[in-house]
Amino acid sequence: MSFENLGLIEPLLKAVHEAGYSTPTPIQAQAIPAVLGGGDLLAGAQTGTGKTAGFTLPLLHKLMTSQTGQAPGGKRHVRALILTPTRELAAQVEESVRVYSKYLPIRSAVMFGGVGMNPQIEALRRGLDVLVATPGRLLDHHQQGTLDLSHVEYFVLDEADRMLDMGFIHDIRRVLSILPPKKQSLLFSATFSDEIKALAERLLNSPKVIEVARRNATAETIAQKVHPVDRDRKRELLTHLIKTNDWHQVLVFTRMKHGANRLVEYLLKQDVTAMAIHGNKSQSARTRALAEFKSGELQVLVATDIAARGIDIDQLPHVVNFELPNVPEDYVHRIGRTGRAGAEGEAISLVCVDEEGFLADIEKLIKRQIPRESVPGFEADPHAKAEPIVLGRRVLHGAPGSRSGGQSAGRPGSGGGNRGPHGGQHGGGGSRHANSNTNKPAQGQQQDLRAPRRAEAANSGGPVSSPPPRRVRG
Numbered sequence: 001m002s003f004e005n006l007g008l009i010e011p012l013l014k015a016v017h018e019a020g021y022s023t024p025t026p027i028q029a030q031a032i033p034a035v036l037g038g039g040d041l042l043a044g045a046q047t048g049t050g051k052t053a054g055f056t057l058p059l060l061h062k063l064m065t066s067q068t069g070q071a072p073g074g075k076r077h078v079r080a081l082i083l084t085p086t087r088e089l090a091a092q093v094e095e096s097v098r099v100y101s102k103y104l105p106i107r108s109a110v111m112f113g114g115v116g117m118n119p120q121i122e123a124l125r126r127g128l129d130v131l132v133a134t135p136g137r138l139l140d141h142h143q144q145g146t147l148d149l150s151h152v153e154y155f156v157l158d159e160a161d162r163m164l165d166m167g168f169i170h171d172i173r174r175v176l177s178i179l180p181p182k183k184q185s186l187l188f189s190a191t192f193s194d195e196i197k198a199l200a201e202r203l204l205n206s207p208k209v210i211e212v213a214r215r216n217a218t219a220e221t222i223a224q225k226v227h228p229v230d231r232d233r234k235r236e237l238l239t240h241l242i243k244t245n246d247w248h249q250v251l252v253f254t255r256m257k258h259g260a261n262r263l264v265e266y267l268l269k270q271d272v273t274a275m276a277i278h279g280n281k282s283q284s285a286r287t288r289a290l291a292e293f294k295s296g297e298l299q300v301l302v303a304t305d306i307a308a309r310g311i312d313i314d315q316l317p318h319v320v321n322f323e324l325p326n327v328p329e330d331y332v333h334r335i336g337r338t339g340r341a342g343a344e345g346e347a348i349s350l351v352c353v354d355e356e357g358f359l360a361d362i363e364k365l366i367k368r369q370i371p372r373e374s375v376p377g378f379e380a381d382p383h384a385k386a387e388p389i390v391l392g393r394r395v396l397h398g399a400p401g402s403r404s405g406g407q408s409a410g411r412p413g414s415g416g417g418n419r420g421p422h423g424g425q426h427g428g429g430g431s432r433h434a435n436s437n438t439n440k441p442a443q444g445q446q447q448d449l450r451a452p453r454r455a456e457a458a459n460s461g462g463p464v465s466s467p468p469p470r471r472v473r474g
């Protein structure tokens with residue numbers, strides 16, 4: 001199978017070859033003909049499968065070849081709308097649109113919150129063919145009357161499961177209500193929970209369903225280890241490991257960006273060179289951090305899951321989970337960064353009592369037990385009590401035997417109608433384990449979410465001093 005076989009127009013083939021792709025990935029081989037053929041699509045695919053090109057290439061093809069009511073030389077209208085849960089992903093997707101439309105007269109733009117609206121309004125005024133946006137900012141533009149969505153012919157909901165996890169269900173519904181009823185809609189999701197199925201039913205018309213294999217297996221060449229440790233000694237243990245083993249090029253993961261910043265501050269005080277890479281960093285700061293890390297100047301790069309997705313670093317000798325991800329699939333993504341060609345990579349997780357439930361979910365997903373190995377002098381207190389993990393306004397119970405994560409402290413709708421309460425993804429009652437393969441627990445990557453103060457507390461690894469959260473369900 002080649003891209004030529006898929007019937008894409010020449011300028012797209014040229015851009016794809018320049019991007020260095022020779023063969024379509026499985027999701028592309030299925031999604032491209034499905035989208036070209038017309039009709040709606042429900043696609044199960046995770047990041048890293050090539051899903052972005054899977055929807056972008058056929059959309060660009062259709063934008064170039066299908067009829068439009070637009071007068072030649074007249075104002076461009078948004079004909080394709082791609083909605084993503086986070087700013088990082090929106091920026092990445094729009095970058096892909098640019099790469100693939102390099103040889104086409106297509107204009108695209110990305111719009112997300114946290115930055116000024118005026119340049120976005122100006123871009124809309126000049127006219128666009130493809131808009132990539134996060135839901136909150138899209139609705140802000142709509143409310144202000146700066147965005148006309150009445151010409152949308154193609155609509156993509158990317159990482160729909162993550163959108164629900166992040167509480168965007170009301171925003172999605174609002175967006176759907178302002179889009180023209182006649183359009184081709186594509187829904188991409190890593191999981192097919194009941195909520196996703198309900199959303200698909202609402203959004204899609206007799207969709208074609210495709211699903212590519214999940215990437216749950218972890219490479220045999222990666223040596224995985226868990227170091228049980230008390231939550232307030234993780235930073236010390238990490239420094240100890242780096243220094244005693246003389247580690248270089250260590251990629252360290254935290255759940256939230258504030259945790260990443262605090263860890264970097266600590267490491268610098270211990271004379272370990274470190275930088276954080278996450279959504280709040282400017283592009284130049286990220287580029288510099290990455291260059292220094294790759295050259296070996298920088299010993300440690302601390303990243304959040306979403307930030308790490310957008311960066312081209314893999315084949316590292318060491319990946320450390322300073323905090324376990326609450327989404328088991330993210331563990332597989334994280335440790336997939338290690339394992340040099342031929343050589344063994346090492347993935348180490350520093351796990352405190354609060355995270356034992358997360359660990360159990362991960363082991364269930366990868367179908368193996370990760371060996372525990374206490375580091376002398378850092379043994380975990382066997383009597384330590386688990387505490388809830390606070391992520392933004394959400395409180396997760398990561399302790400063993402606890403009920404499904406994703407308890408929400410309730411999120412009132414914020415100004416501009418950006419974010420409603422949690423979408424009710426996690427049907428309470430069921431155990432975390434029963435949920436882990438189909439219903440992801442609440443996401444930790446809340447790059448776009450507000451209320452960082454408590455998230456920071458969670459990330460410091462220190463106890464959370466806030467009062468016990470109101471349990472919404474479970």
Ligand code: AMP
Binds near residue numbers: 048
């Ligand atoms: P995605 O799942 O869309 O985030 O894509 C993951 C990565 O795979 C991106 O870095 C793409 O540039 C890359 N990619 C996408 N399609 C192909 C392909 N057919 N061959 C090689 N790499 C690809």
